[in-house]
Amino acid sequence: MHLPSRRLIIVLLTGCLFADARAQDDSIRSAIIGSALTESQALRVCRRLTDEAGGRLTGTEENRRGLEILAGELQSAGISVRGESFNFPGWIRGEDQVTIISPFRRPLRVAALGYTDSIPSFSAGVVYAGQGSAEEFASVPSKNAIALVSQKTPPGAEPLLRGEIIEIAARNGALAVLFANDKPGGLLLCGVANFQGKPASVPAFSITYEEGDWLRRLLEAGIPVTAGVTTRSRCRVLPSANLVARIPGTSGRTLVLGAHVDGWDIGQGAQDNAIGSAILFEAARLLQKFSPVNSMTIECVWFNGEELGLWGSNEYIRLHLKDSLAAMLNLDMTGSPVGFNAGGFDEIIPLLESVVQMLDGFDLRKEVDNSPGTNSDHQPFLLQGIPAINVSGHLKSEDVRFYHDFADTFDKVNPRGLAEASAVVAVLAREMANAGQGALRRKTREETIVLLRSAGIEKTLKRQKGWPFD
Ligand SMILES: [Zn+2]
Incomplete structure (x- = not known):
């Protein structure tokens, strides 16, 4: 009888072990997907964050209730959590009012922009300053007036940031700015007056398209308009x-899964971003239950203060930059998953493509994009050259139009999309948490600058006064 060589035995054994590991891997993945689709907890957590906590503006009681709900749900799922406290330039909304006095009295529907600070009440004439450019302000008598600005940008024109317009208005001596929404339907668009957390140079308000257009028509018909402004919001x-949930790994490297828990207070912050928070909860539950030991430590972070200026994610980077952060996966307004965005980190594309293959029962039709973006919690990671990945998701346009407004409420949440996103995120996170060094290579400072420059992000951040590389 011919005995097999020792080398052949090793090859056969290794093959068996690999096949075994692959089968085990497949069964873990099936268990994750099965549980996500049949016993999802995401919808309940999403409902509690919206209905039981509220809009969750950072620094409010609603926000604290949101954190408590998440912490309680995580502990019930057997996941230990910690809070990481920080102070930030906060903003407390008061009962701000803008009331038209003439040609007749009518209180406007308004939302003050974040960092509008309390000043003594005043009344003044209203002038229409078009889209709010420096040229337009130069051509209207805006000194000691309230400037009305349309947010409807002509096709092809580059819109100014509201913060830039507020600065132009203040330089021209205007006393306040009313930003008329570009979308009809009585909608407001919450947001901040600047990204530095400093008191706005003059009070600024979002007003509806309809009331903005009415005021513009009056002024263009030569009918003077005056308004009274009361600001009770304070900086x-x-x-x-x-809030941080940790699933310890074996390698000393860390993968961050993040979603911002804060929202805008005039609605429930459902799509922005109770859904991302709930998907993150469910991904944490699935990973803890079916894949508790991975190469990397997985830190699930519910970031706070995103809407007011990425305060929580900046704080996390300040505390943990030395902790060998390997990558970040961000969940912000993550609808029904349609693909992944490598965010300019080319080395991770093969891993993302392999996950698309693994999830061939899902409709990941956009597959893998590779375009970095800004203004969510992945940004502080991206600026450090840490691979910052996003799940691309689809939200219905008739629902997403209520973003940052009153009607961003739980009724818009798609349960199926939530469950599918949880499955996709958990499977992707597991692959990332067990990936080799090469797939998640950090960029050098120079490489990061090149990426941000080529993606047009340098320009955006410089306009927001948030470019850190000069
Ligand atoms: Zn958001």
């Missing part, structure tokens, strides 16, 4: 916290 340093 003040406030305490807040990120």
Whole structure:
């Protein structure tokens, strides 16, 4: 009888072990997907964050209730959590009012922009300053007036940031700015007056398309308009916290899964971003239950203060930059998953493509994009050259139009999309948490600058006064 060589035995054994590991891998993945689709907890958590907590503006009681709900749900799922407290330039909304006085009295539907600070009440004439460019302000008598600005940008024109317009208005002596929404339907668009957390140079308000257009028509017909402005909102340093759930790994490297838990207070912050928070909860539950030991430590972070200026994610980077952060996966307004965005980190594309293959029962039709973006919690990671990946998702346009407004409420949440996104995120996170060094290579400072420059992000961040490389 011919005995097989020792080498052949090793090859056969290794083959068996690999086949075994692959089968085990497949069964873990099936268990994750099965549980996500049949016993999802995401919808309940999403409903609690919206209905039981509220809109969750950072620094408010609603926000603290949101953190408590998440912490309780995580502990019930057997996941330990910690809070990481920080102070940030906060903003407390008061009962701000803008009331048209002439040609007749009518209170406007308004939302003050974040960092509008309390000043004594005043009344003044209203002038229409078009889209709010420096040229338009130069051509209207805006000194000691309230400037009305349309946010409807002509096709092809580059819109100014509201913060830039506020600065132009203040330089021209205007006393306040009313931003008429570009979408009809009585909608407001919450947002901040600047990204530095400093009191706005003059009070600024979002007003509806309809009331903005009415005022513009009056002024263009030669009918003078005056308005009274009362600001009761205040800027003040406030305490807040990120919530962190940790699934310890074996390698000393860390993968961050993040979603911002804060929202805008005039609605429920459902699509922005109770859904991302709930998907992150469900991904944490699935990973803890079916894949508790991975090469990397997985830190699931519910970031706070995103809407007011990425305060929580910046704080996390400040605390943990030395912790060998390998990558970040961000969940912000993550609808029904349609693909992944490598965010300019080319080395991770093969891994993302292999995950698309693994999830061939899902409709990941956009597959893998590779375009970095800004203004969500992945940004502080991206600026450090840490691979910052996004799940691309689809939200219905008739629902997403209520973003940052009153009607961003739980009724818009798609349960199926939530469950599918949880499955996709958990499977992707598991692959990332067990990936080799090469797939998640950090960029050098120079490489990061090149990426941000070529993606047009340098220009955006410079306009927001948030470019850190000069
Ligand atoms: Zn968001």
